[in-house]
Structures are given as structure tokens and as C-alpha cells.
Amino acid sequence: MRIKSQADFYSGVMFTAIGAAFAVGATTYNIGDGARMGPGYFPLMLGILLALLGAAVMFQSLVVETVDGDPIGKWAWKPLFFVIAANLAFGVLLGGLPSIGVPAMGMIIAIYALTIISSLAGEHFKLRDVLVLSTILAAGSYVAFIWALKLQIQVWPTFISG
């Protein structure tokens, strides 16, 4: 059988898989009955419902004709990787990660790292521009979040501020 809408088919697969996972997970909790619902009752119901909906979406994608087959298209691995990596680097540098021995480096360094890494996701990377941008963002964030809003965020590395 030919898939008539690729995007729909795989979203159906996703819904069914997630629904089934939730439903199976829910069975490890006490289900109870209608009058005395256990913690597993509602998730089990919803999980089954989601799995059924996913199946319906899959069925539809096999039956209903679309113009161009609704392809998912190429994955944009580059932006995906760099945006997520920038975010993770920000978290690691800001809070530190004792399990791999990275000390907390504070907000300013984390902002530079985030800006540089996320800029790699774009098409044209010019280090000078990116450094200017990170400096502006770091200064702006300091003024907005630390000075004006007084958020409790560590600004400098632990070994400097102590």
C-alpha cells in the first residue's frame, strides 16, 4: 500500500507510539475503577485514545489522496544540532556540571558560548560580527536581568567571584 501523505503517516506513527507508551506505563500504577480512580486510570484512557487517534491518522494518510504526497522533506540537521548544542552549552556553563567536573562559569561566558555556537547554525558565520553581537547581548542581559530585574543568576565564574 502506498503512503499518500508522508507527514500524516509518520505523525500517526508518533501518536500511536506515544499513546501506547503512556498506556503501558499507566498499567504500572494502580488503575482503580470509575468511582475510585487510581493514578493510572486517566493516563491509561488517554493513552489508548491517543493510540487510536494515531491509527486513524495513519489510516487517513493511506487513503486520502494529496497533491504532492506531503513529503516530510530533508531534516535540517545543522540548525537543529547547533541550536540545541548552544542551549546545552549555555546550561552547562551557567550552572556547571559536577558529574563531568565542569565548574559553573557564570552568565557572561555562557552567553558568549551560546551566541557563537547558535550562530554556526546560520548560513554565513563571521566571527567578528558574532563577537560584537555576543558582547551586546551579554551587556544587555546584564542590564536587563541582573541590574533591572535582579534575577538570581550567577554572573561570573565561581573561581573569580568565589
Added chain:
Amino acid sequence: MELFHNLAIGFGVAFTFTNLLYCLVGCILGTLIGVLPGIGPVATIAMLLPATYALPPVSALIMLAGIYYGAQYGGSTTAILVNLPGESSSVVTCIDGYQMARQGRAGPALAAAGLGSFFAGCVGTLILAAFAPPLTELAFKFGPAEYFSLMVLGLIGAVVLASGSLLKAVAMIVLGLLLGIVGTDVNSGVARFSFDIPELTDGIGFVVIAMGVFGYGEIIGNLSQPDEEREVFTSEVKGLFPTKDDFKRMAPAVLRGTALGSALGILPGGGALLASFAAYALEKKIRMRPGEVPFGKGNIRGVASPESANNAGAQTSFIPLLTLGIPPNAVMALMVGAMTIHNIQPGPQVMTSNPELFWGLIASMWIGNAMLIILNLPLIGMWIKLLTVPYKFLFPAIVLFCAIGVYSTNNNTFDVWMVAAFGFIGYLFIKLRTEPAPLLLGFILGPMMEENLRRALLLSRGAWSVFVTRPLSAGLLVAAALLLGIVLLPAIKAKREEAFVEE
């Protein structure tokens, strides 16, 4: 008159110097961020939400109201100037607004949007003040069964709004409900789906999902497009105010839009998006005057009416939020999040237990609206300059704001890892063409729905018939069924698609 007495309380609370200042700051920030392409009110509020944590509750909500209006108007500005809708409801504004901008009439279009919104906001405020109390009394008649049915109606309403496949929208809602269940079960204390991660026993943060799916997902999606030039309209905006002729056409359109928007906003799940589409459809049905520009070619009615409807709907959608505690759309869901952070449980009791807050909020909505007009009409030229910031500088800044925003909610890096995961999921949603807005609604309503379902069935000793034997609940379920039926009708379905395809 009680109405004026109440409004007086509200203005008394809101009209302090500090609150006005917060409102102004919120308005400025909201507009500044909302005017950025691709960032709608949801993302703006999510981003600026942490900024309000440190404030007292009234000031925080007033600032949020300012942010909300700023973001909404900022979104319309982008829609008109560069044909980029920052949110789904400004899609309609794009159709005729951008055409007007191309003809050098961006000024009148922006002014029409602003003035129409302001008028609609004034009417919406009055409606909110006049009808919130009676609706609140109705809310006290609501038992768990009614709440559950009302939420079903609200969720079905959300489905109507999604532009793509209905089935997928329903599935996204259910997925959202499931995500909302993650965390400690309030009844039994069992940590569900937390995989023994201590942070997950508190549930997944709303901001984490909103930022990840909307912020990161969108950015990755945008960057994946080939490096085509964004069509930015940088030419000077000439002539700020509409002509006399424009006003003559605008005025009735604004009135119609306001009436329609106010009515739709009251329905839970209705809200701004449905309002603007309905208003545009209505304007198209009304006969043209001789010499009028056709729709889709820069008709000022096509801007004024949906924008008014949008704003009126946004204003009256506070009624279900404040009186029933049910967020009618994703923006309102964020507001609920903001309120709970300040230890305010939205619902009928807010009005009696916290009248200053309630009426203060209503007054501040109006102030925010007025502030917006004062702020924006003279500054249109400046907003356009912001749009000339190249995307390659814009997106790292957005990534940064998302990351800082998420971190500062709990001062915990775990949320930063979570937002990375949801960023990936958001991109997956884009690839699979599933719309994330219904998911957010489901996520907010999930725990409430479970709670009310449990209570209702506990009271009825497990008999599901309780949902149809109680008249109010049955009525709501019938309304939900009707709503679903309407959407499923092929004729309306075609209309819906037509409205979205239109350029």
C-alpha cells in the same frame, strides 16, 4: 451603579505611578519583542514572564497586560509591514494590510489596526466589567461534571481553530493532556511518568514546553529554509492617518468586528483567532461601496474589522479565564501560569477574595490598551527599523532569551535540558505538520480535567451518565458536539481552507 463603582476600585488600584510605569514598560517590551518577525504574543509573554516574578501580584498582572497588548499590536505591525504573521490571528491582517503597505499606505493600515483595536478594547473592557459578575455566579453553579464538559467544549473549540487536519489537532490535544499528567498525582501522591528524576515529579514546566516548541522549534524550522531573502519592506511609511474616506469605511467595519469579537471571546476556546477570521469573512459578505478597493487588494475594512474583532475577543476571553479559570487560548493559558506563580488560583473566587486584583486587572487592561495607542502611533517609523535587523543576528538573541527565561523560572539547569528536548520535539512537529497550539491547551487543562473527572465520577459512584443527566453539563456537551459537527461539515471545511489559502 455597581459597574462604575467596581471600575472605580479598579482604576484606583491600577492608576498608581508604579503600576502605570510597569504597564508602560510591559507595553514597550511587548511591542519591541512582538514586532520581531515570527514571535507572537505566546512566545513574547513566555519570554517576559520571568521578568514579572519579582513584582507584587497586581503589578505583575498589570505588566503582563501591557506585554500582552504590546505583543499583539507588535505582531500586527509585522503582519502589515512585512507580511509575516507573528501569530495565527494576524494571518488575516496580512491579507489586506500588506497590500496597503505595498501601495505606500502602511500608515493608514497601522493606524486603522491601532484605532480599531483601541475602540474594541474599550468596548471589551466595559463588557468584561459588566458581565463578569453574572457569569461568575453562573460559575458557582458549576459542579465537577460541568467543568469537565466545559473543558471538553473548550478543547473542541481549540480544534476548530487549528488550520490543518482535524484528527491531528485532536491527537495533539490528547498528547498535551498526557504531558500535563507527568508529575505527582495529587490524590495518591504517586509520581507518574517521572522516571525517578526528582525534577520531573513537579511536572513539566509550561514555559519549558512553550519555549522549546514555539521558540526553538520555530528557529530551527526557519533556519532550515534555504537562505532566501526575507521580503522586508523598508521604504518609508508615508501618511500616518487614514483619510476621511478611510474613516467612513472603517467605522462600521470596526463596529461589526467589535461585536463579533466580543461574542466569540466569551466562549471558552473561541478567542481571538476565530474572531478575526469570522470578522474578515463577514466583511467580505457585506456589499462594496462604489469605488472601493476589492478585498485582497488593500481594502482598509479588511484590516480594521479583523483587528478590532481580534482585540475585542482577546479582551472578553478574560471572562472565561477570570470567572471559570479556563484559559480559552494559549496566551491566556500563559496568564494562568503567571497567576499560579503568584499564588492566585484563577476562578470565581478571585473576584470575591481579591476584588482589588480583579478590578485592577480589568482597569489595567484598558490602561494597557490606551498606552499602546499613545506609544505606537508616533513610533511606527522606529518599529520598522527593528525589522531591518538581519535574521542571523536575531535568532541567536532569541535562543538566548529562551535559555535565560527557562533557567530563571526555577534557577535549575534541568529545565535547560528539558527545553532542548522540547526544541527537538517542536522541530519534529513542524516536520510532521502538526500544530503545537492545541497541545499547549491540552497541557494546561490536563490536570484540571483529570481532577474534575475524578470528582464527578466519585460523586456519581462511577456512573458516566452524570455528564448527560445534569442539564448544564449536557448542554455543554451538546454544544461541543455541535461545534464538532460544524467543523466536520464539508462546506465549512472548504471555507476554512479558503480563508487560509487566501493571499
